[in-house]
């Protein structure tokens with residue numbers, strides 16, 4: 175490692191150093207050693223290429239002005255423009271966004287998408303904001319990062335607490351600046367402004383599809399595998415919907431307000447309708463209450479953490495009893511916890527594969543937008559399953575051939591492709 179050390183402490187770009195970023199770096203360092211990665215390439219991949227911190231001043235509905243912190247981090251541009259979501263959340267910070275950008279690089283590469291990774295976010299409490307305030311945040315944030323985004327540069331998308339409406343405002347703001355409509359600047363848009371069929375469901379659909387593949391590989395042949403889902407936003411709720419359609423019995427789900435449990439299986443179609451009306455799973459019929467800590471420890475076939483990062487740690491990993499853990503969220507399992515889960519023989523489908531359906535269909539949306547040609551939902555789903563299936567098989571092969579965890583296998587492929595392209599392109603100047 176050629177990092178600059180000061181009294182034994184690595185100070186290189188220490189601005190990014192927080193728990194999540196150091197975890198992402200450790201994952202890279204681990205596979206770099208296994209792969210015997212060129213030291214120079216490894217060094218370059220440990221840090222983001224570009225990071226922008228902006229002030230996002232907004233006028234609140236009560237007349238006061240508040241300055242929020244906004245970030246956009248672009249990790250790597252070797253394979254193409256950068257790609258990744260924008261989150262609105264009160265825990266958003268530079269290190270977290272940088273870690274998420276790095277994971278997007280491996281995710282896009284693993285799925286063979288012509289992108290590098292990026293991520294963005296605004297540190298705020300979106301649940302306490304009005305629609306008008308959210309619009310002002312989205313538009314001002316877009317204006318502040320305008321110079322580094324664009325259909326050929328960096329293409330944002332939804333992430334935690336951002337949605338189709340926010341993507342439409344981003345597209346509109348950018349288009350107003352350049353003077354013509356630019357649908358390709360952002361993905362996850364509403365269908366009527368150039369969105370793709372199947373994008374809304376893509377991440378959850380992909381989670382369920384990778385779980386199906388894992389059930390087949392692990393020869394779990396029961397008709398009704400049991401599942402528990404942590405988080406009931408876009409990813410959690412749609413994962414639950416498709417796992418239910420696959421024939422799984424979902425016995426527990428939680429959201430930010432609480433959780434529900436029924437060992438006989440929760441009525442998922444009715445729960446989805448209930449959440450649409452009430453905004454929470456809490457109080458749903460025929461269920462007992464359950465806490466997140468209890469959900470994680472349930473003896474289920476499938477566990478889907480689809481909420482925040484770092485929820486399965488060395489403190490609780492030992493309690494996890496599932497056979498398959500599908501990372502619906504980005505980074506829900508810390509590296510120490512990952513080791514414990516591996517020792518327990520749990521098949522962890524890493525986020526860069528399990529939740530990659532979102533960016534895969536984002537890529538389809540971008541391609542359709544650039545061509546002004548739109549596909550049917552069947553076409554989108556078929557192409558999504560094709561890419562996910564191919565990546566799953568590649569990961570599974572490396573996992574068995576090299577006797578490494580599925581995460582390490584996925585990283586070896588993802589990092590390997592970027593490293594190979596970096597080697598061929600060389601270091602400028």
Ligand code: GLU
Pocket residue numbers: 257258259260329330331332333334361362504529530532533534536
């Ligand atoms: N935010 C999503 C992710 O973490 C989607 C990114 C995208 O569609 O570009 O993968």
